Amino acid sequence: xxxxxxxxIIIFIATAILFYFMVKSFKNPVVKHSLPPGLPFKKVxxxxxxxxxxxxxxxxxxxxxxxxxxxxxxxxxxxxxxxxMSYIKKFCCMDVNLLAFDARGHGNSDPDGYAxxxxxxxxxxxxxxxLTKQNKVKNDNFYLVGLSIGGAASIYAAGNDPRIKKxxxxxxxxxxxxxxxKQFKDKHIPYFPLVWMxxxxxxxxxxxxxxxxxxxxxxxxxxxxxxxxxxxxxxxVPVEQAIRLKEVAGDKVELLLMxxxxxxxxxxxxxxxxxxxxxxxxxxxxNQKV
Numbered sequence: 001x002x003x004x005x006x007x008x009i010i011i012f013i014a015t016a017i018l019f020y021f022m023v024k025s026f027k028n029p030v031v032k033h034s035l036p037p038g039l040p041f042k043k044v045x046x047x048x049x050x051x052x053x054x055x056x057x058x059x060x061x062x063x064x065x066x067x068x069x070x071x072x073x074x075x076x077x078x079x080x081x082x083x084x085m086s087y088i089k090k091f092c093c094m095d096v097n098l099l100a101f102d103a104r105g106h107g108n109s110d111p112d113g114y115a116x117x118x119x120x121x122x123x124x125x126x127x128x129x130x131l132t133k134q135n136k137v138k139n140d141n142f143y144l145v146g147l148s149i150g151g152a153a154s155i156y157a158a159g160n161d162p163r164i165k166k167x168x169x170x171x172x173x174x175x176x177x178x179x180x181x182k183q184f185k186d187k188h189i190p191y192f193p194l195v196w197m198x199x200x201x202x203x204x205x206x207x208x209x210x211x212x213x214x215x216x217x218x219x220x221x222x223x224x225x226x227x228x229x230x231x232x233x234x235x236x237v238p239v240e241q242a243i244r245l246k247e248v249a250g251d252k253v254e255l256l257l258m259x260x261x262x263x264x265x266x267x268x269x270x271x272x273x274x275x276x277x278x279x280x281x282x283x284x285x286x287n288q289k290v
Contacts, residue, residue, distance in 0.1 A: 027114060028077055028078040028105060028106065028115050029078040030078075030105065030106060030107070030111070031078070031079070031080055031106075031107060032107065032108055033080050033081070033082050033107055033108065035060070036082065036085065043062065043063065044060050044061070044062050045060070045061040045062075045063070046058070046059075046060060046061075047059050047060070047061045047130075049101075049126055049127060049129075049130035050126065050130075051104060051119075051122055051123050051126035052104075052112075052119070052122050052126070053112055055104050055109070055110040055111075055112045056109065056110045057101050057102065057103070057104060057109045057110070057123055057126065057127070058081075058101065058102045058107060058108035058109045059081065059099055059100060059101030059102065059127065060081055060088075060098075060099070060100045060101070061097075061098075061099050061131075061136065062088070062092060062097065062098040062099070063097050063136065064094075064095065064096065064097050064098075064285060065095070065097070066097075066135075066136065066137050066138045066139070067138050067139050068095055068096055068097055068139055069096055069097070069139055069141040069142065069143055069165070069280075069282075070096065070097040070098070070099060070131060070137055070139070070141075070142050070143070071091060071096050071097070071098050071099070071142075071143045071144070071145060071280065071282075072099045072100070072101075072124060072127055072128070072142060072143070072144050072145070073087055073088065073098070073099070073100040073101075073144075073145050073146075074101075074103070074120065074123075074124060074144065074145070074146040074147065074150030074151070074153060074154055075100075075102070075103065075106070075147055075150050076147040076148030076149055076150050076151075076171075076264075077115070077148060077149045078106070079106065079107075079147075080102045080106050080107030080108070081100040081101060081102055081107060082107075083147070084100045084145075084147075086267055087100075087145055087267070088100060090273050090276075090277075091277075091282065093284055093285050094277065094282040094283060094284060094285060095282055095283055095284070095285050096143070096280065096282045097136075097137060099127055099131065101123065101127055103115060103119065103120050103123050103150070103153075104119050104120075104123055105119070113206075114206060116206070116208055116213075117149055117152050117153050117156060117176060117213050117215075118153075118156070118208060118213050120149060120150060120152075120153030121153040121154075121156040121157040121160070121213075123153075124144065124153060124154065124157040125157055125160075125161055128140075128142050128161070128163055128164075140163050141163070141165045142163050142164050142165065143164075143165060143166040143167070143168075143280055144157070144158065144164060144166070144167045144168070145167075145168045145169075145170075145276070146167070146168070146169050146170070146172065147169075147170050147171060147264075148170070148171045148172065148173075148236070148237065148263065149172075149173075151168075151169030151170055151171060151172030151228075152169070152172045152173050152176070152215045154167050154169055154172070155167065155169065155172060155215035155218055155219045155222070155226070155245070156213060156215055156218045158218070158219070158222040158224040158226075159215075159217075159218025159219055159220070159221040159222040160218065160221070162223055164222070164224050165223075165224050165225070166224055166225050166226075166227075166279065166280060167222075167224050167225070167226045167227070168226075168227045168228075168229065168276055168279060168280075169226070169227075169228050169229065170229045170230070170266050170267070171229075171230060171231065171234055171236065171237050171263045171264070171266070172215065172228065172230075172237070172241070172242070172245070173215065173237045173241040174214065174215055174216040174241045174242075174244040174245045174248070175210070175214040175215070175216055175241070175244075176210045176213070176214060177199075177210050177211075177214075178238075178241060179236070179237055179241070180195075180210075181195065182238065215245065216244060216245060216248050219245055219248060219249045219252075219253070220248055220249060222252070224252075225252060225254075225279075226245075226249065226252060226253040226254065227253075227254050227256060227275070227276070227279045228242050228245055228246065228253055228254070228255050228256065229256045229258065229266050229272075229275075230242035230255070230256070230257055230258070230266070231257075231258045231260075231261030231262045231263060231265065231266050232257055232258060232259050232260070232261070233260060233261060233262045234261075234262050234263045235262060235263065236262075236263040237263060239257065242255060242257070243255070254279075256275065
């Protein structure tokens with residue numbers, strides 16, 4: 001029977017090694033950056049604010065008028081504020097303040113273990129707290145534009161903070177498990193024992209319950225209005241995830257599906273920017289051109 005014991009030991013070791021590398025694969029890349037030259041606005045302030053665990057978050061603050069609403073831009077997984085440059089350029093001369101930041105563990109912000117949807121959402125709330133406490137805004141109406149996990153985190157934040165009045169997501173998901181399990185399936189990783197072990201690991205060692213943080217469970221609690229943009233050819237977050245959010249949220253959500261777009265190119269669709277400016281009801285600032 002010794003050989004059976006050895007087989008069990010080998011299987012255990014192999015499973016442990018595979019699990020280790022699977023967990024490591026969820027560590028996002030970190031890309032440092034600097035303020036791009038030639039930004040199309042007169043004033044941009046590099047800021048830092050603190051979030052959970054007293055970690056510092058780096059961002060760009062672009063004020064217009066403290067009495068106007070503020071749009072906060074939230075990038076996706078493994079990206080940073082520079083990913084939001086096309087959005088910043090479109091809104092920089094509108095009658096709205098702008099803030100873009102690097103989520104914890106991304107760009108120039110402090111590392112804080114593994115990044116996740118909950119941490120993204122808490123960084124959004126910390127950004128609003130910072131602007132309010134520093135008297136940078138007198139208007140507590142905040143709008144969010146989030147991409148991918150940044151969009152999912154925006155939904156979570158909006159479901160837990162009434163200061164958020166309007167949310168645009170691009171490629172957001174309804175439930176993190178659905179997206180993760182698609183990735184596992186694409187990589188031929190079996191649910192048991194590896195994926196099952198991962199879920200237990202997240203709960204025990206990361207205090208992260210994927211059921212609890214699922215955006216579909218928080219969008220129903222939000223008083224905000226939502227514009228959910230999704231490419232029908234999205235291979236990272238299937239379009240069914242956007243449809244699911246629409247189903248659970250009903251009339252508070254406008255769903256904009258783009259026939260020939262994927263996960264990262266919806267902003268290239270004709271009419272995309274007009275749709276966003278109309279949704280936010282913002283206009284060019286007086287005496288400035290967009």
